[in-house]
Amino acid sequence: MNVIRLIHNGFKMPTEEADALKRELKKRGVTVYVELNDGYKRIDLALPKSKINIEVDGIRHLTDSHQIVADLARGYFSYKRGYSTMHIPNEMIHLHLTEIADALAEASKIREQKISVHLTK
Secondary structure, three states: OOOOOOEEOOEEOOOHHHHHHHHHHHHOOOOOEEEEEOOOOEEEEEEOOOOEEEEEEOOHHHHOHHHHHHHHHHHHHHHHOOOEEEEEEHHHHHHHHHHHHHHHHHHHHHHHHHHHHHHHO
């Protein structure tokens, strides 16, 4: 499915899949930013407390060699700033939204604790 991202008040709107995941994460108490600009690129979903970036990807991210190279560079830029990037195919959102949201919410809590411990040492 090709989804065109709409622009509203100068901001890109999330895809249907990214928006669905955002809603599920918020239900679980996770702070989520949508279409966050990190100075290099726009991130579909950002979990700042746990330093997790989430890219909800269409098939092009797996079948287009230029997109793959661009995604690798984007991930490296985020890593240098202390963020990890997770790529989730749209199809997985359609098939396993609840399970993915549960796991990401728990992973976010675990990462937040590790970051907190690291900062207090």
